[in-house]
Amino acid sequence: xxxxxxxxxxxxxxxxxATSPTVAVTMDPSLYRDVLSAxxxxxxxxxxxxxxxxxxxxxxxxxxxxxxxxxxxxxxxxEAEMDAARERRRERLARLRDA
Numbered sequence: 001x002x003x004x005x006x007x008x009x010x011x012x013x014x015x016x017x018a019t020s021p022t023v024a025v026t027m028d029p030s031l032y033r034d035v036l037s038a039x040x041x042x043x044x045x046x047x048x049x050x051x052x053x054x055x056x057x058x059x060x061x062x063x064x065x066x067x068x069x070x071x072x073x074x075x076x077x078x079e080a081e082m083d084a085a086r087e088r089r090r091e092r093l094a095r096l097r098d099a
Contacts, residue, residue: 065099 025034039049071077077085 035046039046042049044052067077070077
């Protein structure tokens with residue numbers, strides 16, 4: 001990984017930080033074909049697709065860590081709380097689809 005400055009923009013015109021590192025990734029050929037297909041379907045480059053996948057994974061991990069912290073303080077989430085969270089997620093996804 002290098003920290004060479006970059007002012008380029010990835011697909012979707014998302015600005016990259018000036019010191020975005022360059023990362024070489026080795027993966028199974030069949031996984032690469034799936035990633036390439038997904039990136040093409042989304043209309044973005046493979047690096048942009050991998051960056052967004054990493055962002056989503058980190059966000060999920062942080063969310064799970066936050067839930068674990070909450071549960072360590074307040075006890076496990078109830079089924080009613082989980083149902084309410086699922087409903088909020090469905091509503092948010094519907095709004096995103098309609099946008």
